[in-house]
Amino acid sequence: MKIAFYTLGCKVNQYDTEAMRELFEHAGWETVPFDGEADVYLINTCSVTQISDRKSRQMISQAHRRSPGAFLVVTGCYAQTEPDRVRDLPGVGLVVGTDGRKEIVRTVEQALCGAVSESVPDIRRVRTFEEMGAVEDSRTRAVLKIQDGCSNFCSYCVIPYARGPIRSRSPESVESELKKLASNGFREVVLTGIHLASYGLDLKDADIGLADVLKIAERTEGIERVRLGSLEPGFCGEAFAESAAGLSKLCRQFHLSLQSGSDSVLKRMNRRYDTAGFERAVSVLRNYMPDCAVTTDVIAGFVGETEEEHRETCAFVKRIGFARMHVFPYSRRKGTAADRMEGHLERAVKERRASELIAIGKEMEEAFVGSLVGSDQTVLIEDDGTGYTGNYVRVRCAGREGDLVRVRITGRDRTLAFGEVLP
Ligand code: SF4
The missing domain is CATH 3.80.30.20 (tm_1862 like domain)
Structure with a gap:
């Protein structure tokens, strides 16, 4: 079975999606890109603003338009705060509360077999x-x-x-x-x-x-x-x-x-x-x-x-x-x-x-x-030739990905700083 994930919102949501992805992969599912063909689309929603709510609904509709026969699972804060509205959206088969994801694989598999009705209530088991x-x-x-x-x-x-x-x-x-x-x-x-x-x-x-x-x-x-x-x-x-x-x-x-x-x-x-x-x-x-x-x-x-x-x-x-x-x-x-x-x-x-x-x-x-110009900072180099100082300023400087280098900040362009690696 193929599953595709889409995450809206904060790092905590990204984190939760990753945890669910692992659970599905351990259970033998294949993860595919969200813009591809999948049997199940899982949308981890956000509700921090009304725009997030709208974007969450848009992504649910987008998945349904792409694969009208696919099973849509919606989780995250928007699903938790407006479960009835989410359930009414076309294609949505399962709404899972933010704490109900420990059993997500089993619940989705049961739902696909028809063992769980379409109107599953929020599942409130705590994932450790x-x-x-x-x-x-x-x-x-x-x-x-x-x-x-x-x-x-x-x-x-x-x-x-x-x-x-x-x-x-x-x-x-x-x-x-x-x-x-x-x-x-x-x-x-x-x-x-x-x-x-x-x-x-x-x-x-x-x-x-x-x-x-x-x-x-x-x-x-x-x-x-x-x-x-x-x-x-x-x-x-x-x-x-x-x-x-x-x-x-x-x-x-x-x-x-x-x-x-x-x-x-x-x-x-x-x-x-x-x-x-x-x-x-x-x-x-x-x-x-x-x-x-x-x-x-x-x-x-x-x-x-x-x-x-x-x-x-x-x-x-x-x-x-x-x-x-x-x-x-x-x-x-x-x-x-x-x-x-x-x-x-x-x-x-x-x-x-x-x-x-x-x-x-x-x-x-x-x-x-x-x-920071004129100061010495430690930069952790990332894959694009820049990295962050400890106080979270992006610096362009020499170095390989993963290196922690001491640099002197020599100048900046708006919020990007330039650094010279110190010997
Ligand atoms: S209620 Fe919301 S804004 Fe206030 S501390 Fe808790 S998470 Fe933060």
């Missing part, structure tokens, strides 16, 4: 981390998911509904996966999760947190670099910064999701920090690691955001000086608290505010790359 390996991000870098789920319930976010409560990979599994990656030639690992800062909170007997995972990575021979996914500002206190600064393999890049630089908007978003707390976290990180890059996400035009609140955000992000900033216009998510709030803004207003923030983000990014 031990059953999931890492995902290749490039030939030198792999992504290892160590945490899933979130219980924060930010007012705009569907993730706690779609992915359920916090679950963490055991430290033993982290260690063995890291060793496996090192022996497979990966030199850099990105530790990822939906809400990474809560790693370990569910491992009641282990008394372990993210800082302990970083120590495991530090002692894994062959892994030269470790990068972290998104962190909460509240997590980045003195204790974390001090221990992070003592780790030679941890990349000096910290992604702290800001979402808004206005305290009143943060409150409506149900975020668990204010701008003063955020600024404190950044200054602690910079205090211990002066060359670190602090990157962020911002939502433009949240419900009820006034022009003044938007200006506060613009001023705040400039004051912090992010090395990179992703901006999203607020997107209404059904079932969330924000969806029920009064004062949704017009699309044109959200887009105009997003464009203003994107322009500020570009300036800040160029300024950060410019600030």
Whole structure:
């Protein structure tokens, strides 16, 4: 039997698709490209914005148009949040919730034999981390998911509904996966999760947190670099910064999701920090690691955001000086608290505010790359003759794929830096 996969959205989704692909291949299925002929198409959807919802529906329709007789399996956050709508799309044979993929091969095979009806409910069995390996991000870098789920319930976010409560990979599994990656030639690992800062909170007997995972990575021979996914500002206190600064393999890049630089908007978003707390976290990180890059996400035009609140955000992000900033216009998510709030803004207003923030983000990014000119950095070379510094600046320089080279940054073109390899 032939199966084709399509993934929308974040690294966690890519990770999940890869895990499912492995399960199907172990069961003897042949993986074929998504634009080819397959018996089954599996679409792993995303629901982070309304555009993601639309794109998810488009990919389902595309697969159905290509092979009207094929069986379509839809999983991921959009399938989880709008299962009825997904089930009604032509060709969809199975809708699987985000936690129901452990049994995916058996369920699909049964469904193909007619043993499972077309309207299979979301399957809520939990897939263990031990059953999931890492995902290749490039030939030198792999992504290892160590945490899933979130219980924060930010007012705009569907993730706690779609992915359920916090679950963490055991430290033993982290260690063995890291060793496996090192022996497979990966030199850099990105530790990822939906809400990474809560790693370990569910491992009641282990008394372990993210800082302990970083120590495991530090002692894994062959892994030269470790990068972290998104962190909460509240997590980045003195204790974390001090221990992070003592780790030679941890990349000096910290992604702290800001979402808004206005305290009143943060409150409506149900975020668990204010701008003063955020600024404190950044200054602690910079205090211990002066060359670190602090990157962020911002939502433009949240419900009820006034022009003044938007200006506060613009001023705040400039004051912090992010090395990179992703901006999203607020997107209404059904079932969330924000969806029920009064004062949704017009699309044109959200887009105009997003464009203003994107322009500020570009300036800040160029300024950060410019600030590295004249400095010495370590670059991990990828297959196209460029590579990243620890603080996540792309550098063009000499070297072979997989080499870690010391370079002097000699110049830059916008956000691409140029480096000369040091003897
Ligand atoms: S912290 Fe907030 S935004 Fe992030 S996944 Fe949890 S609920 Fe969503």
